Amino acid sequence: MDIKDNIEKLLSKGILKKEFYLQPTQEVAINLLGKILMTIDSDGQIIAGKIVETEAYLNANDKASHSHSGITNRNEAMFEGGGVLYVYRSYGIHHCINVVTEAKGKGAAVLIRAMEPIEGLDLMKVNRGIDDIEKLCKGPGNTAKAFGFTKIDNFRSLTSYNLFIIAGEDISENDIISTKRVGISQSKDLLLRFYIKNSNFVSRK
């Protein structure tokens, strides 16, 4: 299929509006599964992937959330209100991308942990320095690197012409697994990680 046809078909499914992101964070985390994150750079190059794994990070009650002790320089974007990107550097090496949720001032977001590459695979391969499609967006650090997201993308709107999420396939509740979140030491028993059961693109089963 021609790339342009593919893109138009994807766009016809509908760009998610701000209201989508204002829902409770846990619901956004679940509802993001199967949807397509798409970026268009200044050269018209498109990168898109299907979201297959997410984690919900809630407000101050959630000790694992960056927002748990209030607004700081790093987490400011989390308080911006639903529909923007929150990007932070992890372990001094990687970047991780989050979809900010709920009302302004809440401090909640959904971490995008893994994607299935859809468009712009060549660019992703260059960005990652590997060819294995299954590994391109496996894990949050790798996902950000494949898409080329860095701190300059912090606060970027997800309802703009060059960065947005569109409806993909509907995922049945039976095909979603919820588990404990990865790599945290606080509030570690909450089942706030979600992934598509039969996907080969998740970071871990």
Next chain:
DNA sequence: ACTCCGATGGTCT
């Protein structure tokens, strides 16, 4: 399959 560990930097106490 696993466990261990080093790289690396910004944020917060």
Next chain:
DNA sequence: GACCATCGGAGTG
């Protein structure tokens, strides 16, 4: 100065 919402490679079984 400690703590990380990580990754990939090395070593082991």
